[in-house]
Amino acid sequence: MLFVCGIAVGSVFSSFVVSAWTGPASTAPTGNVAAPINVGPIDQIKSGSLGVNSLAVYGSTILSGSNLYLNFGTTAGASGYGVRDNGGTLEFKNTGGGWNSFTNSVLNVIGAGAVTQIKFSDGTTQTTAPVAAAVLTCVSVSGAGQYAYCPAGYIATGCNAGQYNGSVSVYDWGCWSQVASQDWTSARCCRVH
Numbered sequence: 057m058l059f060v061c062g063i064a065v066g067s068v069f070s071s072f073v074v075s076a077w078t079g080p081a082s083t084a085p086t087g088n089v090a091a092p093i094n095v096g097p098i099d100q101i102k103s104g105s106l107g108v109n110s111l112a113v114y115g116s117t118i119l120s121g122s123n124l125y126l127n128f129g130t131t132a133g134a135s136g137y138g139v140r141d142n143g144g145t146l147e148f149k150n151t152g153g154g155w156n157s158f159t160n161s162v163l164n165v166i167g168a169g170a171v172t173q174i175k176f177s178d179g180t181t182q183t184t185a186p187v188a189a190a191v192l193t194c195v196s197v198s199g200a201g202q203y204a205y206c207p208a209g210y211i212a213t214g215c216n217a218g219q220y221n222g223s224v225s226v227y228d229w230g231c232w233s234q235v236a237s238q239d240w241t242s243a244r245c246c247r248v249h
Contacts, residue, residue, distance in 0.1 A: 153177040194246040202233035206245035214244040 093100055119126070119141070127136035129151065134140070137149045147155045156177060175181045194213070197204050206212050206229060215224040215231030218239035225232050231243040 148177075150177040154179055190248050192246060192248055194244060196242055196244055197230065198240060198242040199230075200240055202236055202238040202241055203230065204241040204243035205230040206243055210245035210247045212243045213246050216242045 093102065093106070123133060124141035125133050125136065125138060126140070127133070127138040129136055129138075131137075134155075137151045137153070139146065139148050140155065141147075142155065142157075146158045148158060149155045154177075156175060156179070173181055173183045195207065195210065197206060199205065202217075204212075204215070211228050212226050212230050215226050217224040217231075217233045217235075218241070220233065220235040220238055223234040223238075224241060225234065226243075230245070231241050233241045
């Protein structure tokens with residue numbers, strides 16, 4: 057009985073082994089099985105998808121083909137988000153946003169000169185007004201006696217006085233001589249506009 061059971065079990069397992077292997081359908085090299093991806097020096101092309109847990113590239117990388125998307129997340133192609141080559145123009149897309157050109161978004165921010173425009177991922181654009189160079193205008197104002205007043209919008213930057221020059225004080229509004237009998241006082245007044 058034990059012998060019969062052993063033969064039955066052995067024949068079941070041997071039928072699985074036999075049916076798992078199929079001999080070549082034609083004479084070599086026709087009908088050969090494609091080489092697996094391996095560590096050899098020969099370039100290999102796989103027409104189907106390849107899933108890996110992580111990828112390290114030690115050298116140059118070429119992305120070629122008609123669907124040039126580098127997607128993040130779980131959706132591939134135009135519906136996903138990431139980076140794409142749109143006919144030679146690099147574009148990026150945030151999740152929930154639309155495709156935006158790096159040229160329009162980045163060059164306006166980091167281009168030569170001042171920032172003039174920022175394009176946001178939602179498609180809106182903020183344009184900044186150019187900042188004019190500051191102009192410094194100064195005038196000299198003389199007053200009879202101990203006061204010299206600057207015009208409105210000007211600030212005193214220096215003072216002089218007649219007989220008693222060492223006793224003059226500078227204020228935002230102008231100059232004041234501490235000597236009441238001063239024959240004249242002058243102020244240098246400036247403004248930035």
